[in-house]
Amino acid sequence: MTIQETINEISFFHTLDEMQKEQIASISSISKYEKDSILYYESETKQNILFLVSGLLKIFKLDKFDNEIFLYHIYKNSMISELSSIKNHDIYCFSNAEFVKDSLVLSIDFKQFQENFLSKNILTTELMEILLDKTHQLQCILNRELVFDATSKVAFMLNQDLEMFNKLKRQEVSFMLHIQPETLSRVLKKLSRNGTIQIDNGEVIITNKTSLENIFTGVGI
Known part of the structure; x- marks a missing residue:
């Protein structure tokens, strides 16, 4: 080219x-x-x-x-x-x-x-x-670094960079977001339980984008 x-x-x-x-x-x-x-x-x-x-x-x-x-x-x-x-x-x-x-x-x-x-x-x-x-x-x-809690960090990355989130190992995502792998796992389970995301064979699928965005924008929390 x-x-x-x-x-x-x-x-x-x-x-x-x-x-x-x-x-x-x-x-x-x-x-x-x-x-x-x-x-x-x-x-x-x-x-x-x-x-x-x-x-x-x-x-x-x-x-x-x-x-x-x-x-x-x-x-x-x-x-x-x-x-x-x-x-x-x-x-x-x-x-x-x-x-x-x-x-x-x-x-x-x-x-x-x-x-x-x-x-x-x-x-x-x-x-x-x-x-x-x-x-x-x-x-x-x-x-992300100064204000967000762990749930907001995860929700923000899922909203902004879902493809990269799914490509990386969970430990790599934890390192990038400066949270513990156990914390990431708990957040994903919580988001899955409340219907914000779905996890299919380890891949995250956003099922309620508005709910996801509300987590890090502070709406309805």
Whole structure:
């Protein structure tokens, strides 16, 4: 797949015409990464804006004891970079990024992207939408880590990331949510008993999405 074909696959660029996509391609490159490889470490500085073309990326931080604190996953067709400014050419990395699957990453020279597109008010709305989504995601992470109890954490992950929940072992889910495996088991049994979820051969199926959402939004509790 050529760079321009790759750009066509990413929804962020769908409003561009063919000439503009060619211009994006001229300042871009594609890199392959193997599972378990690191894309960047916290506090690194990049000069390229990154998009995940295919694969899966895990974003995490480390505490002072080098314990991993899971933040979120980034899926294909998504922007990876955490932008704090659209004027500064440098992109600061606020966390660590590790590939969960073999992946492809599109890398775009951020300085030229600013000069050729953002400065002309091209793709600014699309970029703002992504940045607002990332801000909302950060608010959800803060709630998960500082406000939610165990039931709310589990309900939130089931609502936001059911496919990943079912792919992972229960012990891995417990580690990500910072709860004990026994606690996870009790929460799942409780949600199953009250009809919020159904567990079929170990796979969770949401049977009452409204009830599930009410658990972590605080409605009706």
